[in-house]
Amino acid sequence: MIIEIAVLYVKLGQENQFESYFKLASQYISAISGYISHQLLKCLEQENKYILRVHWQNLEDYTIGFRQSPQYAKWKELLHHYYEPFPVVEHYQEINLT
Template identity: 65%
Template sequence: MILESAILYVKPELQEQFEKDFQIAGQYISSINGYIRHSLSKCIEQPNKYLLLVEWETLEDHTIGFRESPQYLEWKKLLHHYYDPFPIVEHYTNIISNNNS
């Protein structure tokens, strides 16, 4: 499993509409082969800062399967104008898990 992370800085005056549009955008990313799940969290200390986490089966499911798809073009059209600056996307692989509750 690959974890994609992106810190999203949304233009402050557009936060409410971004959150609505992000709910719509979820249909595009979740339709891609290799997609597992995603979450969007809002920063408490900096309200226009969001953390996007997406789990993929493989790196290529994101970098090729999603980024080269028609769904990505819709995602991009719906969301990319909200960001300032444009987010840096990174990918992680798990090396240690602790599932103790």
């Protein structure tokens, strides 16, 4: 499993509208093969800061399956204009410590 992390800074004053559009956009990411789950976390100290965490079966499910899909175009249209600056998206894998 791969965990995608993106720190999102939403333009000040647009947080409620962003959250509403994010709910709508969630249908597009969840329709992708290899998608497992996602969470949007809101920072308590900084009202316009969020963390998006997405679980994928593998990296290609994101890089090819999602980013090259018609669903991504809809996701982008709904959400990308809210970000300032544009987020860095990184992917992680769990390390077995036992």
